[in-house]
Amino acid sequence: MTHHAQHRASHDHHREEGLAQLLDLDATMSGDSWAEAVAWGTRFVRDSPERILDLGAGTGTGALALARRFPAAEVVAVDRSAVMLERVQAAAREQGLDGRVQVVPADLDAAWPAVGAVDLVWASSFLHEVADPAALLGDVRASLRPGGLLVVVELDGLPRFLPEDLGIGRAGLESRCHRALADAGWNAHPDWRPLLEETGFEVRGPHTVSTAAHQDPAATAHYAQTWLSHLRPALQDRVEAADLGTLDHLLAPDHPEALLRRADLLLRVDRTVWAARRP
Ligand SMILES: C[S@@+](CC[C@H](N)C(=O)[O-])C[C@H]1O[C@@H](n2cnc3c(N)ncnc32)[C@H](O)[C@@H]1O
DSSP: OOHHHHHHHHHHHHHHHHHHHHHHHHHHHTHHHHHHHHHHHHTTOOSOOSEEEEETOTTSHHHHHHHHHSTTOEEEEEESOHHHHHHHHHHHHHTTOTTTEEEEEOOTTTOOOOOOOEEEEEEESOGGGSSOHHHHHHHHHHHEEEEEEEEEEEESSOOBOOOSOOSSSSSOHHHHHHHHHHHTTTTOOOOSHHHHHHTTOEEEEEEEEEOOSOOOHHHHHHHHHHHHHHHHHHHTTTSOHHHHHHHHHHHOTTSTTOGGGOSOOOOBOEEEEEEEEOO
16 A cells, blocks of 8 residues: 555544444434334334345444344345444444344445345435435345335434524524535435435335434533534634634633533434335
8 A cells, every 4th residue: 555545544544433433422312313213214114024234334323223123134234434334243242133233345336235135225324425326226126125115314404512602602603514514515415205206116204303302411512522523624614714713612621611511502403214115
């Protein structure tokens, strides 16, 4: 490997570790809405599924929830990131599910992996990331047995934590940051229903699930700190200097208004779920 390639690989590894940490925080903090998304999506499953596929599985929150929900099923978690798949394997071992959860490294933009026929496909916060969603949905349809189900989940918007008025800086900081990131294409996705129907699926939904209001303030502050630190580099040239200054105060643990010292944070995140059956 050249020095440049080595540097790039280490940067990617670091970025994926950061994302993995956020995905696990999301799973813990949004546990109720994850459970509701799984419950709503899987109520359209007809028979007990034998094989389940989790596409863009990340750290495996969906794959493991489905393995618990369907104790007779074998679950295949697909992701292009080795960092993510190692976490899926470790979590499956910890939960005693490693006999039924298999990982498959694959870049789904490049080719559909040889996973065989499946009964249920789960794709959470993933479909908007692929280069050609129409082609991917065609592959999903072809891999599903007749009557099989695809469940697609997306975040309606980026997770929100901050009150409108922080007591420092101009009110509305979080909305301005999210608008800047939306303009940069973050979490951009349509209502998937028309494309699912064009691909030949029978669609239920969209159905929205929201995070519950009861939260541990220290855990919320820790998640807010991790999440906003993750956003900070992308905001560098996209919001006004004054907003960057406020953000840096929030992120500095010693600042009197620091996120880690605040009691006025509340995680708000909505998810949309679509259930699509192959006739
Ligand atoms: C935002 S995360 C969502 C993870 C998980 N499904 C969840 O909801 O917590 C997106 C995941 O998709 C994976 N991914 C993105 N593009 C991919 C591709 N073309 N092929 C395989 N995996 C991909 C990323 O590595 C990442 O783990």
